[in-house]
Amino acid sequence: MSDYKESKDNPLHKEYGLWSNTCYIIRKMAEYQPSVLFLMVLGFVARSVFSYFWGIFGKYVIDIIQADNGTSAESELVKLILIAGGIAVFLRTCTAISDSKIWYRFVFVRMHMITERIAKVLSLKYELLEKPDVLDVAERASQATNDNNSGVEGMMHLIDQLSENGLTFIVTFAAVLVLDPRLIIAMIILSVVQYIYFRRIIKIDKEQVWDKLSGSWRGRHYMERITQDFDYAKDIRLFNLSDYLTEKFEKINEFFIERNDHHHRLWLRYNFVSAATGTAIKGLVYAVLFMSVLKKNMSVGDFTMFLSFSLAFSNALTNLLQKFGDYKKASLVTDDFRSFIDLEIENDEKDCIPLPDTDSYEIEFVDVSYKYLKSDKEALSHINLKIRPGEKLAVVGLNGAGKTTMIKLLLRLYDPTEGYITLNGTDIRRFRREDYYKLFAPVFQNVEIFAFLMSENISMRKSDDLDHDKARRCAIEAGLEERIISLEKGIETPLTKFVEDDGVDLSGGEKQKLALAKALYKGARIVVLDEPTSALDAIAEQALYESFDDMIGDKSAVYISHRLASTRFCDRIAMFEDGRLAEYGTHEELMALNGKYAEMFNTQAQYYRETPQDEESGVIADV
Numbered sequence: 001m002s003d004y005k006e007s008k009d010n011p012l013h014k015e016y017g018l019w020s021n022t023c024y025i026i027r028k029m030a031e032y033q034p035s036v037l038f039l040m041v042l043g044f045v046a047r048s049v050f051s052y053f054w055g056i057f058g059k060y061v062i063d064i065i066q067a068d069n070g071t072s073a074e075s076e077l078v079k080l081i082l083i084a085g086g087i088a089v090f091l092r093t094c095t096a097i098s099d100s101k102i103w104y105r106f107v108f109v110r111m112h113m114i115t116e117r118i119a120k121v122l123s124l125k126y127e128l129l130e131k132p133d134v135l136d137v138a139e140r141a142s143q144a145t146n147d148n149n150s151g152v153e154g155m156m157h158l159i160d161q162l163s164e165n166g167l168t169f170i171v172t173f174a175a176v177l178v179l180d181p182r183l184i185i186a187m188i189i190l191s192v193v194q195y196i197y198f199r200r201i202i203k204i205d206k207e208q209v210w211d212k213l214s215g216s217w218r219g220r221h222y223m224e225r226i227t228q229d230f231d232y233a234k235d236i237r238l239f240n241l242s243d244y245l246t247e248k249f250e251k252i253n254e255f256f257i258e259r260n261d262h263h264h265r266l267w268l269r270y271n272f273v274s275a276a277t278g279t280a281i282k283g284l285v286y287a288v289l290f291m292s293v294l295k296k297n298m299s300v301g302d303f304t305m306f307l308s309f310s311l312a313f314s315n316a317l318t319n320l321l322q323k324f325g326d327y328k329k330a331s332l333v334t335d336d337f338r339s340f341i342d343l344e345i346e347n348d349e350k351d352c353i354p355l356p357d358t359d360s361y362e363i364e365f366v367d368v369s370y371k372y373l374k375s376d377k378e379a380l381s382h383i384n385l386k387i388r389p390g391e392k393l394a395v396v397g398l399n400g401a402g403k404t405t406m407i408k409l410l411l412r413l414y415d416p417t418e419g420y421i422t423l424n425g426t427d428i429r430r431f432r433r434e435d436y437y438k439l440f441a442p443v444f445q446n447v448e449i450f451a452f453l454m455s456e457n458i459s460m461r462k463s464d465d466l467d468h469d470k471a472r473r474c475a476i477e478a479g480l481e482e483r484i485i486s487l488e489k490g491i492e493t494p495l496t497k498f499v500e501d502d503g504v505d506l507s508g509g510e511k512q513k514l515a516l517a518k519a520l521y522k523g524a525r526i527v528v529l530d531e532p533t534s535a536l537d538a539i540a541e542q543a544l545y546e547s548f549d550d551m552i553g554d555k556s557a558v559y560i561s562h563r564l565a566s567t568r569f570c571d572r573i574a575m576f577e578d579g580r581l582a583e584y585g586t587h588e589e590l591m592a593l594n595g596k597y598a599e600m601f602n603t604q605a606q607y608y609r610e611t612p613q614d615e616e617s618g619v620i621a622d623v
Helices: 018-032 034-068 070-122 126-130 133-143 151-179 181-228 230-238 242-295 300-341 403-410 433-437 453-461 466-475 481-486 506-522 540-553 587-593 596-605 611-619
Strands: 363-370 381-386 392-396 418-423 440-443 528-532 555-562 570-577 579-587
Touching: 018 034, 018 151, 018 242, 018 300, 034 070, 034 300, 034 506, 070 133, 070 300, 070 392, 126 555, 133 230, 133 300, 133 392, 151 181, 151 242, 151 300, 151 506, 181 230, 181 300, 230 242, 242 300, 242 381, 242 587, 300 433, 381 403, 381 453, 381 570, 381 579, 392 440, 403 528, 403 570, 440 481, 453 506, 506 540, 528 540, 540 555, 570 587, 570 596, 579 587, 579 596, 587 596
Parallel strands: 392 555, 392 570, 440 528, 528 555
Antiparallel strands: 363 381, 363 418, 570 579
């Protein structure tokens, strides 16, 4: 696993510290699964005691045998064996209960923390989702909760393991100290040497194996994907790429195998060092114990007990050193999760007022400009326009002219960097976003289909909280009647196959119709169509616009397109160019100007004419 990326590269990242993160994870376990704390204590205490239990048992067995009290010795041995057996069974049972129940409780806690993260993402203002620093800290938080061996769940596992080793270390330290303080010093030195070499092997392994394999992994995944992806199958066969791709795959595998061999050689070296230090520690332990037997008349029973304590101490010390490094790394990743969850969001809705109680809404852009983060150029510059109640406004211009940015400002997904937008004379920032959003029924260029029922996709409500008849009517009005009839479950058919096996996929045109049905169902006072027909031909686009215009009736509407199918039936036209409002007026007024709009309209008009007479007269035919 690669070393963790330094946290100082993101100003939104916070460092909480090891102790703070430990307390935080324990609080999360207590909040979401309190029983896990009891199971954790039960498990690590039982495992710790079991690591030196048989040494204590052996001491008393040997002492009884050496005492040689005849019949009473046999009775004592039977009692001792029964007691020890009972304790051993109890410890094993505690360990089994803990091990079998604790892991999925850790997962349960992590799932709740994932829910926290998702809830935080959904609470962010749309504009924040496009800021690199926010995206970075959000992605890191995702990584902190998506792995059961690192991050938040990794800390849970390591708290359990470190607690076991820590308890064993404390208990056995006292025993070894009584035996010989110098033995502790020697064991610590040898364990630290082994740990230093362990960390060195990890570093070399990362640099010489896993860092170099990062490109190899990408190559392997890419080759596996394209060789099994139906979209690539035609080219592979028609251009006879099979041998070429096989050869490339073999080269990637050769490097992968060579690096993995190096990986195993590195850890073989570590195993030799580990075996050498382990042997040295055991040799010292036996030497001290033999000297104690010879010079201090230590009994064979005490020899057995102290041997058990010494070896348990050595193992606990080695594990503490190795696990503590992993624990620090997991704590750093937990910093990522907490940094995102604790992300401070400015509350700009403290003193909001209710929306005007009316069905007539007028929106005005007053000297509005907008500049994207880290951009030198304004995406919109000093825009002034008005959308009157019931008015149909066409927003046109070439790609990159600023149309979509203008719509995001209108919908208050962005706030202007200069100027302001009013609703019935009041700055829209005075209203709660949630209330303001209710005024709009948007249809965007990229239609996103949720893995819900079709009726839920249209209503954007839960199945038990929507008007199913209304959803069906809106779908039929939007042109989906034939598709609904063809489906066994009709409007209640699940969409996409991501969740439901019997889900259906919609074509591009059907997705656009579904988006129109969604706008009709919402029934908001202002409809916004942001190039939803870009996949259609010009005549079909004009027909759809005119049909939808009839559907929305007297509601206000904003039609955005780089093609001009929507302009003839709109009350006003806003022509954008390079982020500026180049021309603004009715179709007749802009044609009379003979400017950018007239030039663009005349260029595109040929695609909407159906007869030679139309061509000669310059009239767009009704479709």
